[in-house]
Amino acid sequence: MMTDPSPVSAPQAPSAPDLLAVSGLRVEIPTRHARLVAVDDVSFTIRAGEVLGVVGESGAGKTIMGAAIMGLLEPPGRIAAGSIHFDDRRIDTLPYEAMRRIRGRDISMVFQDPLTSLNPLYTVGRQLTETIRTHTDLSESAARDRAVGLLQEVGIPAADRRIDHYPHQFSGGMRQRVVIALALCVNPRLVIADEPTTALDVSIQAQIIAVLKRLCRDHGAAVMLITHDMGVIAETADRVAVMYAGRIAEIGPVRDVIKRPRHPYTVGLMGSIPAIGHDTDQLTQIDGSMPRLTEIPTGCAFHPRCPYIRDRCRRDRPELLPVGASQAACWRHVPGFDEGPAHA
Amino acid sequence: MHSPAAPPPSASRLNHVAAAVRRARDSDLMYAFLRSPITVAAFLATVTFVLAAAFAPWVTPHNPFDLASLNLLDAFLPPVWEPYGDPRFLLGTDDQGRDILSTIIYGARISLFVGFASVLFAMVVGVTLGLISGYVGGWIDAVIMRIADVQLSFPAILIALLIDGVARGVLPRDVHDDLALYVLVFAIGVSGWVQYARTVRGSTMVERNKEYVQAARIIGIPPMLIMLRHVLPNVTGPVLVIATIHLAIAIITEATLSFLGVGVPPTQPSLGTLIRIGNDFLFSGEWWITVFPGIALATLVLAVNLLGDWLRDALNPKLR
Amino acid sequence: MLAFIIQRLLQSILVMLTVGLIAFGLFRYVGDPISNLVGQETSLAERDALRERLGLNDPFFVQFARFAANAAQGEFGYSYRHRRPVEDVIAERLPATMELSLVAALLALAVGVPMGIYTGLHRYGVISRAFLTVSLVGISIPTFLIGILLILLFGVELRWLPTFGRGEVVHLGWWSTGFLTTSGLQALIMPSITLALFQMTLIMRLVRSEMLEVLRTDYIKFARARGLTNRTVHFGHALKNTLVPVITITGLQLGSIIAFAIITESVFQWPGMGLMFIQAINDVDIPVMAAYLCLIGFVFVVINLVVDMLYYLVDPRLRVDRAVAAGHPG
Numbered sequence: 001m002m003t004d005p006s007p008v009s010a011p012q013a014p015s016a017p018d019l020l021a022v023s024g025l026r027v028e029i030p031t032r033h034a035r036l037v038a039v040d041d042v043s044f045t046i047r048a049g050e051v052l053g054v055v056g057e058s059g060a061g062k063t064i065m066g067a068a069i070m071g072l073l074e075p076p077g078r079i080a081a082g083s084i085h086f087d088d089r090r091i092d093t094l095p096y097e098a099m100r101r102i103r104g105r106d107i108s109m110v111f112q113d114p115l116t117s118l119n120p121l122y123t124v125g126r127q128l129t130e131t132i133r134t135h136t137d138l139s140e141s142a143a144r145d146r147a148v149g150l151l152q153e154v155g156i157p158a159a160d161r162r163i164d165h166y167p168h169q170f171s172g173g174m175r176q177r178v179v180i181a182l183a184l185c186v187n188p189r190l191v192i193a194d195e196p197t198t199a200l201d202v203s204i205q206a207q208i209i210a211v212l213k214r215l216c217r218d219h220g221a222a223v224m225l226i227t228h229d230m231g232v233i234a235e236t237a238d239r240v241a242v243m244y245a246g247r248i249a250e251i252g253p254v255r256d257v258i259k260r261p262r263h264p265y266t267v268g269l270m271g272s273i274p275a276i277g278h279d280t281d282q283l284t285q286i287d288g289s290m291p292r293l294t295e296i297p298t299g300c301a302f303h304p305r306c307p308y309i310r311d312r313c314r315r316d317r318p319e320l321l322p323v324g325a326s327q328a329a330c331w332r333h334v335p336g337f338d339e340g341p342a343h344a
Numbered sequence: 345m346h347s348p349a350a351p352p353p354s355a356s357r358l359n360h361v362a363a364a365v366r367r368a369r370d371s372d373l374m375y376a377f378l379r380s381p382i383t384v385a386a387f388l389a390t391v392t393f394v395l396a397a398a399f400a401p402w403v404t405p406h407n408p409f410d411l412a413s414l415n416l417l418d419a420f421l422p423p424v425w426e427p428y429g430d431p432r433f434l435l436g437t438d439d440q441g442r443d444i445l446s447t448i449i450y451g452a453r454i455s456l457f458v459g460f461a462s463v464l465f466a467m468v469v470g471v472t473l474g475l476i477s478g479y480v481g482g483w484i485d486a487v488i489m490r491i492a493d494v495q496l497s498f499p500a501i502l503i504a505l506l507i508d509g510v511a512r513g514v515l516p517r518d519v520h521d522d523l524a525l526y527v528l529v530f531a532i533g534v535s536g537w538v539q540y541a542r543t544v545r546g547s548t549m550v551e552r553n554k555e556y557v558q559a560a561r562i563i564g565i566p567p568m569l570i571m572l573r574h575v576l577p578n579v580t581g582p583v584l585v586i587a588t589i590h591l592a593i594a595i596i597t598e599a600t601l602s603f604l605g606v607g608v609p610p611t612q613p614s615l616g617t618l619i620r621i622g623n624d625f626l627f628s629g630e631w632w633i634t635v636f637p638g639i640a641l642a643t644l645v646l647a648v649n650l651l652g653d654w655l656r657d658a659l660n661p662k663l664r
Numbered sequence: 665m666l667a668f669i670i671q672r673l674l675q676s677i678l679v680m681l682t683v684g685l686i687a688f689g690l691f692r693y694v695g696d697p698i699s700n701l702v703g704q705e706t707s708l709a710e711r712d713a714l715r716e717r718l719g720l721n722d723p724f725f726v727q728f729a730r731f732a733a734n735a736a737q738g739e740f741g742y743s744y745r746h747r748r749p750v751e752d753v754i755a756e757r758l759p760a761t762m763e764l765s766l767v768a769a770l771l772a773l774a775v776g777v778p779m780g781i782y783t784g785l786h787r788y789g790v791i792s793r794a795f796l797t798v799s800l801v802g803i804s805i806p807t808f809l810i811g812i813l814l815i816l817l818f819g820v821e822l823r824w825l826p827t828f829g830r831g832e833v834v835h836l837g838w839w840s841t842g843f844l845t846t847s848g849l850q851a852l853i854m855p856s857i858t859l860a861l862f863q864m865t866l867i868m869r870l871v872r873s874e875m876l877e878v879l880r881t882d883y884i885k886f887a888r889a890r891g892l893t894n895r896t897v898h899f900g901h902a903l904k905n906t907l908v909p910v911i912t913i914t915g916l917q918l919g920s921i922i923a924f925a926i927i928t929e930s931v932f933q934w935p936g937m938g939l940m941f942i943q944a945i946n947d948v949d950i951p952v953m954a955a956y957l958c959l960i961g962f963v964f965v966v967i968n969l970v971v972d973m974l975y976y977l978v979d980p981r982l983r984v985d986r987a988v989a990a991g992h993p994g
Contacts, residue, residue, distance in 0.1 A: 070889055096894075104891025111889075116882035119901050120981060130900075131890045166980040182890060494682055497964050499920040501927070509945035509953055513694035596806045603808045604930055604942055616806075623812060623931075627820055627827075635816070638809045646804035653800065 019222050020046040020069070020107075020190055024082035025092075027061070027068050029293075031076075036293040038064045038077065040246040043320075048189065051213070051223040053237030053254065055230055055269070057290045061246040062226045066192045068092070069224075070109055071099040086190070105135040108183040110193040110212070114175035114200070118167035124151075124178045125163035128185055135186040150181040153218070154211050173204040180212055184219050191216055192224045197232070209236055230269055234258055242266045245291055245301035252326020262328035264306045300331065308332055386650035393644050397453040404449045405434070408442035415441050420625075423632050436632040438621065444632060447618055448640045454614035455641070458528055459595040463587050465533030466594075470540025471583060475571045477541060478548025489545070492538040500535035504597055507531035508606050521609045528607055532597050539586050547579045581659045588652035592645045599641055615641040672972050676965045681732070683961035687954035688731045691741075692720075694950055740955035745947045750955045754937060759840045760830055761925050761936030767852055768859035768925075769918045776864040777910075780871025784906075785898055787876065796872075799865040807924060811858040811931035818854060826851045828933040859928040863917050870913050874906035881905075907978050915971035919964045 027039035039061040046052045054062050067073050069084055071091065084092040091102060103109075111117040119127060128147035132138055138146065144163070151159035154177040167175055176196065183191050196212060197205035213236055216223045225237060233240050233254060241251040242263065250263040261267045288305040291297060297304055303313040312331050320327040321334065396403050407413060418441035421430045429436065435444040477488040495503065511527045512520055520527065551557060551574060560570050601607035602616030603623075610617060615637050622634030706714075715721060719730060734740070740750035783792040805813075819827035831847030833840040842848025878884060879902055887897045926938030933939070937956060944952035 072885065072888055100888075100891050100893065102891070103889055108891075109886070109889040111882055111886050113882060117886045119883045119887065119905070121904050121979065122901075130892065130896065134890070134892055134896070168981050179886070182886075494679055497679070497916065497919070497968065498960070499923045502923045502960065505926070505941070505945060506953070506957065509948070510690060510694055512945065513690075513948045513950060592804065599806050600808055600927055603806075604927065606942070606945055619809065619812065626812065626816060629820075631816060631820075634812060638812065642801075642805045642809060645806070646801060649800055649804045 017048065018045040018085075019048045019050075019087060020224075021085040022065075022069065022082070023085070025065070025068060025079065025084065026081040027064055027073065027077060028080040029077045034294060037080075037296070038246055038293060039068065041082070042243075042246075042248055043082075044241055044248065044251055046190065046222050046224060049217075049220055049222055050239065051216070051225060051237045053233035053240040054224060054226045054243060055228060055233050055240060056243035057228060059290060059292070060243040062243055063194055065243075066109065066194050066224065066226055069192060070103060070107060071096075072103075101135075104131055104188065105186045106188055107190045107192065108186075108188040110176075110179055110183045110191060110196045112195040112198050114172055114179050117179050118175060120167055123164050123166055124170070128163070128178075128182060131182055132185050147181075147185065150185050151178070153215060154178070154181045156181075172200055173208060176200060176208050177211055180208075180215060184215050184221065187219050188221055190222045190224065192226070194226045195228070196225075197229075198227070205232075230258075242269065245296050246293070247301065247329065248320060249302065249330070250326060250328040251320065252324075252328075256325040260324060260326075262323040262326060262333060263302075263330045264308055264332070265302050266328075268305075300329070380654060382650060383654040386647040386654075389643060389647040390651060393452055393647070394456060396449050397456045400449045400453045404443070404446035405432075406443040406446045408446045408450060417441065420630055422630075423636075435636045436630075438618075438633045439625065439630075444636050447613065448615070448637050451613055451615040451618050451637060452640060452644065454525075454608055454612055455595050455598055455616070455644070458525065458532065458598040458608070458614065459591050461529040462532035462536070462594045462598075463591050465529055466536040466590065467540055467583065467587055469533065470537035471544050471576075471579070473537065474541035474544025474579075475548055475575060478545035479552055479567060479571055479575070481549075485545070488541065492541055495535075496538050500532075500593065501597055501600060503535040504528075504531040504601060505604075505606065507534060508601065512606075521611075524607070524609045525612065528598060528601065531601075532594050535597070536590050536594065539590065540583060543582045543586060544575075544579050547582070548575050551575045551578055585652060585656045585659060588648065588655055592648040592652060595641070595645055595648070615644075668976065669973075672969055676969055679965055679968075680958075680961060683958060684732050684735060685728065687735070687957045687961075688728050690957070691731065691950055691954040692727065694948075735955075735958055740958070741951045743944075743949055743952050745944070745949045745952070750951045753940065753952065754955060754959065755838055757935065757937045757940045759833075760842075760934060761922060761929070761938060763842060764852065764855055764859060764928070764934060764936060765918075765921045765925055767856040768863070768928075769921050771856055771860035772863040772867055772917070772921070773914065775860075776867030777871055779864075780868040781875060781898075781903065783868065784872040784875025784879070795868070799868055802861055802865040807858060807862055807927045808931050810861055811854070811928060814854045814858060815931070825854050827854070830935060855928050855932045855934055858931065859921060859925060862924065863921055866917055867910075867914055871906060871910055874909050875902060878902045878905045904978070908975060911974050911978065912971055915967050915974075916964075919967040922963055923960055 022045070023043045025039055025042045026037065029036040029038055042061075042065060044052070054065070056062050064073070064077065067077075068079055069091075071094070073079065079092055082092075083090055086102065086106065091099060094102070118124065125144065125147055128150065129140065129143040132143040132146055133140070136143070148159050148163055151163060156162050156174060156177055162170075167178070170178060180196075183193075191212075193212060197208050200208060209232055212223070212225075215221075223236075225233070227233060237254045239252060240254045240257050242249045242257070242265065244265050250257060250261065250266045252262075257266060258270065261270050291301060291304075297314075299312070299314045299316055300306070300318050303309050306313060310331065316331070318329045318331050318334075320329045323333045401407070418430070418433070418437050419439055421428065421433050421437040421441075423429055423436045423444075424431055424434055426436075433443045433445070435448070437443055438447065473488050477485040508527060508531050511523075511531070515523065515527075548571070557570055557574055560574070561567070598607060598614060599616030599619070602614050603620045605620065608614050608617055610621075613621065618637035619634055619641070622630070622632075622637065625633050719727060722730075738751045740754075742748065743750050743753050746753050779795055783789075783795050786792045815827045818825045826847065829851060830842045831849075831851035832845040833842050833848055834844045842852055884897060884902055887901050892901075923938075925934075925936060926941055928934065929936045929938035930942055937959070940952060941956045943949070944956065
């Protein structure tokens with residue numbers, strides 16, 4: 001397995017140090033019949049205060065990657081290779097208790113479904129204060145004051161009264177605001193938001209994204225925003241990583257990736273979104289669907305769906321290579337690609 | 345189009361069978377089965393019990409109910425490995441000189457008969473009521489489910505006891521003794537129908553609203569037929585699981601009732617009756633009269649329980 | 665809250681009426697109450713007079729109403745066998761069963777719940793697997809057999825514990841207790857273990873499966889992602905969420921302990937209501953059967969009611985104030 005020793009860097013990025021550095025990460029899920037590879041040789045970095053979008057179809061390994069960074073992979077899933085560094089400290093090998101102290105305080109998470117993310121039997125105030133008090137020395141009343149402040153920040157009206165309400169007394173959108181408040185209540189430096197708006201009504205998705213973005217900026221937190229919505233990425237992220245079948249297909253500054261997608265899969269993703277990609281009159285669609293983990297093709301995993309397929313794509317797996325301002329894993333950008341025959 | 349080398353029909357059928365066997369072997373169910381040695385052992389134990397019970401007259405070393413062959417001089421003989429053990433009686437004899445091993449096999453025959461019969465009875469009643477309840481709905485559903493609720497809040501053993509008690513009150517003594525076995529089947533069956541009915545009702549209600557059932561209704565296929573053809577196959581798995589676990593419960597219930605003296609008549613002793621008889625000699629040192637039927641009963645129930653547990657897990661991995 | 669209680673009360677009354685109807689049906693139509701009360705030599709005329717005096721010729725509902733009214737006051741007529749009022753027989757037997765059931769219930773809870781939590785949290789641990797295997801064996805050995813084996817071991821072989829009866833009892837008013845004497849406490853050991861064992865395994869398996877279910881939920885994952893300690897996640901968040909189903913089923917299980925006492929009491933000749941019921945079935949002593957049925961029904965109804973109330977306390981979703989529940993648009 002080839003790992004990229006030097007973390008991916010974008011030329012015009014600010015000179016902030018790397019907050020999170022994932023290198024050659026491989027997550028395996030052993031099953032009865034085979035050992036599935038959910039995340040395969042993934043490397044990327046997130047700088048302090050940066051918003052990295054991670055986009056891809058469901059099953060591309062986005063969520064499992066998030067869980068791996070949090071140290072919350074569900075058994076039998078496990079990290080088989082690679083490393084994760086947070087603030088120059090290796091965290092993927094930390095014992096459970098040490099990693100627990102990092103969770104919530106340094107890295108926190110926003111889950112997909114606000115309806116199920118909160119414990120139904122406790123008030124939101126209790127869930128906030130217990131998180132605050134787990135990671136700080138604040139007294140019960142100080143923690144409560146902070147909780148009220150956070151609820152106000154995320155835009156919950158009458159926060160001093162609502163704090164004593166149970167989750168079921170909030171609407172879905174309000175609950176996701178509570179979840180965001182919970183994720184940010186100890187000022188973490190990285191927030192992993194896993195499809196934070198997918199379960200919500202379309203009309204309030206933009207509001208929640210705005211709240212998330214504003215709060216993370218105010219609290220100085222970097223964001224890893226996992227989504228399958230290219231539109232959200234375009235509006236929110238600084239850089240974007242496109243995932244396909246457990247690997248990064250393309251990564252780069254969001255403007256470059258959208259304006260000039262280098263990987264055929266990214267091109268397809270852009271083409272399927274109105275008003276973001278090219279000025280075409282019709283939406284394009286990628287034929288076929290992403291392979292299941294049990295049947296990932298040899299060579300480039302995208303080759304069965306790729307319009308530019310060559311022999312080499314079936315045979316050899318492409319690594320990420322710099323193309324313009326971004327990096328793409330596609331043989332098309334390797335010199336001599338077009339000389340090969342299309343069919344054997 | 346026909347292929348040049350079309351196999352003869354019989355061969356193609358054979359291929360079908362072979363394919364089915366291969367599918368079965370490769371299926372998750374079979375995989376899970378063979379991966380669990382305990383389950384295989386439980387299966388073998390259950391099969392052994394069933395076969396021995398079914399062919400009791402041929403496999404028992406003695407006929408414990410042939411009065412002519414009994415000799416009171418053989419009474420209270422301990423198992424062969426104890427002092428005074430008699431090689432003719434492997435597990436010893438009881439107070440009337442009956443071979444314990446033989447009475448156990450005959451007892452298992454009664455226990456298994458009552459077990460299977462009452463499970464079948466409960467299954468038929470429960471599935472039928474569940475189908476009707478789920479498909480027809482309305483007040484019929486309400487009544488059936490209310491009865492189920494009330495019954496479910498009482499332990500099965502109590503209901504079986506009560507039915508048996510009523511039967512004693514209603515039937516004359518000699519008639520009751522003749523019918524005791526069937527009264528028992530009825531009592532245990534009635535006490536167990538609710539689980540089937542609830543499960544089947546749930547699936548039926550889901551299935552009823554599916555489009556193909558609606559379509560079948562619109563073109564006038566009788567509801568009965570729809571239920572039998574489309575709804576029933578969908579509940580086979582859960583019903584099978586319930587039935588297996590219920591079999592263990594039914595065998596225990598029968599044994600318990602017989603132990604309490606309200607089950608099968610002493611002339612047809614089940615495992616429970618044998619334990620009851622042996623219980624009288626516990627204090628005089630003849631432990632084997634009780635212990636061996638007890639071990640047999642526990643082994644049988646454990647084997648069936650293991651099968652049921654495994655089946656439930658294999659059919660519904662989420663529950664594991 | 666009030667509406668909730670009233671609704672549950674009405675339901676309970678309905679259940680009691682159903683049970684009462686069955687009991688009355690037994691009482692009135694199984695066997696002939698008259699021939700069970702009088703001797704062979706009583707003339708037909710005398711029988712008819714008695715029939716009339718006891719109101720057995722009244723319309724069905726009048727008789728049922730009378731039965732229900734009497735039953736509500738604890739009067740169930742005369743036992744055919746004991747020739748005494750049924751309520752006296754029951755009052756005499758009640759303490760024995762109640763004390764046995766109470767000890768067994770506490771034992772089952774005290775052992776079953778922690779074992780369930782442990783096996784739920786340490787799913788793949790060696791001890792958990794051992795517990796589960798043992799519990800399956802426990803479920804597979806019928807209660808009466810466990811009792812017999814205990815008697816054989818501790819009563820006959822080792823001679824440590826008494827094998828039948830309650831030992832010495834102390835009378836406190838009409839209540840007789842075995843808690844206050846050594847022999848009473850010794851006599852309690854084997855029967856209560858026998859009675860508790862089956863419920864214990866059920867409770868353990870129930871708590872375990874609920875625990876596994878809850879540990880899979882998003883809010884537990886989120887609680888971990890917030891960096892809460894394992895202790896808080898397991899006992900603060902997971903355990904509390906398993907309480908609702910556990911309370912329900914455990915409540916019902918505790919009710920069935922009283923019914924299962926029938927078996928234990930028979931094995932240990934424990935002079936309680938269960939033994940009385942078995943004798944009544946053998947003697948076709950219908951009034952005793954009917955009374956026992958009503959009493960057990962009553963116990964179950966009360967337990968159900970208590971369970972519902974506990975539910976209400978544990979789960980805030982049931983305490984919904986509708987005005988607030990509507991919430992605000994996000």
